[in-house]
Amino acid sequence: MTSSNTLAGDAGSITRVAGIEVGHFTETRRPTGCTVIITREGAVAGVDVRGAAPGTRETDLLHPSNLVDQVHAIMLAGGSAWGLDAATGAVRWLEERGIGFDVAVGRLPIVPAAVLFDLLVGDMRVRPDAAAGYAACEAASTADPAEGNVGAGTGAALGKIFGIQRAMKGGIGTASVTVDGVTVGALIACNALGDVIDPDTAQVIAGARTDDGLRLRDTRRALLRGDPPQPLLAGTNTTIGVVATDAVITKVQAHRLAVAAHDGLARSINPVHTMSDGDTLFSLGTGRSGKSLGMMVLATMAAEATAIATARAARAAQAITTAEGLYLPAAADLR
Template sequence: MRATLARNLITDVAGLKVGNATDLTLGSGVTTILFDEPAVASVDVRGGGPGTRETDLLAPDETVGAIHAITLSGGSAFGLDAAAGVMAALAERGIGFPVGDALVPIVPGAVLFDLLNGGNKEWGRFAPYRDLGYQAANAAGLDFPLGTVGAGTGATTVSMKGGLGSASMLCSTGHTIGALVAVNACGATNLPGMPHFWSAPFEQGGEFGGLGLPHPLPALPDPPALKGLPAGANTTIALVATDAVLTKAQAKRLAVMAHDGFARAIWPVHTPLDGDTIFAAATGKRELADPVFDLALIGAATVATLARACARAVYEANALPQRGAQPSWRDLWGGPPLS
């Protein structure tokens, strides 16, 4: 595994762009990932309360071989509408899976629960997520902010504000790895009562404070602190991507391995209260020299990259403007101002 790349964002992977739509009054938002060309993708769900769309077609034995976009959204099940807005934006551009003379954009997605964060959810008959998805798709580019933005706008953890995080690196195989995550965990990204991140061993360039781990490591509380919301009311959702040429089966294995990035960054994770879901996508720019060992090394790099992205999501977040909003890492521990 090697150093981070220029942006230290998932858009360092050639062939994709990211757009966000953020509504601070709502306390929620949408993040979408658009692929320049249809991308091979799969998904793995480990949480007990997921909210997903179009994930069955990502199984290796299903007919559709590639996708056009992915949405990560707040809003719980209401947020599944975000994909319809992304589909509308793609349809306007003539992008879709051909079915006779019709084109159908393939847009899987996952949602997190942010309905109780103090934002104004009195949206009337229809939730705003379709429009937010459309806005996010039309805002897609190579550079984007982190923290309280897009799908991470209303995200929280057990002890401090969650958010949107991203990171990238160059794998020892020569392939580029990227991760994008909205951290809304039942558990914590930080050691109990400390500013130190569980992801510290993977940090590069002081990207989330350069604090390392405390010495000696403290004993962990039993039981661990949990957010205390019901099943399905917490969820960390992510996309990991590479420029490698992968089959759907290989993308599935990458998604499976990537969950170790959650385990390195969040404690506890994959609980019955979470809906933890990871998509894996390959933009197909660089062949594997060895289909087994290269995939293993890419998987290991992906774990490290996703763990870093989880910490950046919390480190970069600001508290929502609503009264009584959950404090951010900076509110609790200080640190340099956000750029």
Template sequence: MHDDITDIPGIRVGHDTNLEAGTGCTVVLCDTAAIGGVDVRGGAPATRETDLLHPLHLVEEVHAIVLTGGSAFGLDSASGVMRYLEERTIGLDVGVATVPIVPAAAIFDLPFGSATVRPDAAAGYRACEQASGGPIAQGNVGGGTGATVGKQTGPLLAMKGGIGSASSRLPDGTLVGALVVVNALGNIIDRDTRQIIAGARDPLGVGILPANPFGNTTIAVIATSAALSKEHCNKVAQMAHDGMAQVIQPAHTMFDGDTVFALALGPQSQTRPDPAFAAQYVSMVGAAAADTLARAILKAIRYASDLHGIPAASSMTR
């Protein structure tokens, strides 16, 4: 196992990165249609196609997820992913066309690098061309290129965020993976020591400042080899948010865009499982999703490197 989301069979990940502009996008491709869910906790999300993932709505299958920079402008990258999939006849068959289902979420990275260069449809298409099931590049790549943390004292005193991924294997063999773009305005906390590992720097150079009570923007995808219903995918996405709360303080304020997607790629059964067993199983997967997401967030910080004058945690501890 690579300890990332591509450990889930059927998941491939690709990045498109623009280091000069300080932005990019990341695509999660599903080799077979997945059952999807979503949970949006932040009060200021930039998202696309999230409504159809709710249990009350008709469409269940998902073919890709996009995590992008560029704020709402960057959501255009999902159009390129749709074109890539349509060319390969991947999507929902509606009789007259094949419509790929590609939900997306964006981070606000416009102050970093260039505010006028954002991921577009061409960037999304290129990310698909780069997708593989091998180990994922992490840190300053794809949707995490322009991610920063600790911006309450201004962008010049921020530290680098990034993209991170992790995976876990449950006792019964079920796999759970997480991919996350960490663009928190607050601080990142070590789970064991409860110390700040990345956050706003002191303008006097004497340490890291306490976190602002407002502003975290973290977007993530949870994928699992489990066979889950649409309702259960939404529950897993909901529980996964607890992983953010473990290592990002604060989370889910009115200024956040925190969004978690969930994908289940296990074979769907024609028989309805016992409700008590299903509840226990979904709870186990959801708990693993939260733990795995927390680790992925910390890996995003660990793999990040200095860019455009913004230092990473790794360079501050050398």
């Protein structure tokens, strides 16, 4: 595993976890899209919602005390609440292949989902739908997923606390960590209100820019010295993602893994889990390694993979200018 302060080298990916496939659908009419994480054989799953403005589907069934013990895919999408429809396309794709929860008269695919708000980037009337979710499934494979302006990260933006005009381009990133034959991987679509921070150096990678637009403002320090944030529309941000492992874990442990993964977000985004974010992380356990390292090590790996994947989401992003004239530079443009 390489350090998170570069895109060079091999940081791994969530598909290094046995039993995981990833597919992107990237919309061409405006910057938006969706990303599906498929586990054809089913996986134990959990979720932890930390942001105060989430957009989710089928998260209640993941509570450790509830019946369903496995899911078959997770859908991440842009388009805010409209993007939840992408999960319907994944359900159809999985059903056509006989994948799902046995309900005696057929198989019901379980596909929880989370969305991020990218409606300020381009024409908001264009958003991921069921056809987009189906197309993401068609594109799914075990290859390392593309990063940056693809899938659910296509319309993502970072550092909007002083206004979208001072924000930067966000995106999607992935990474994995392997210890003693067990792998934990993360896939993160970063559309945060706050700045993205290098988890190793604590330096700002991307986020709010200064008034001249040429430098990083450093949101944490700006807020602490009294710079007033712009009035915020609730729910116009959000970081969503999945952490997966091939370790053998229970549903209770899957929940704790999702909780621990948020520690990785806290290391790589500041401020994080705000009233205007809907930060949601899912966890998956395929059990394909046939063993577990114990929750202390798995939780540490989950936080590490999440932190690196989040930093990569910012570093892999590319600048865009929308038809409406909104310019979002990338991290590479401000170096």
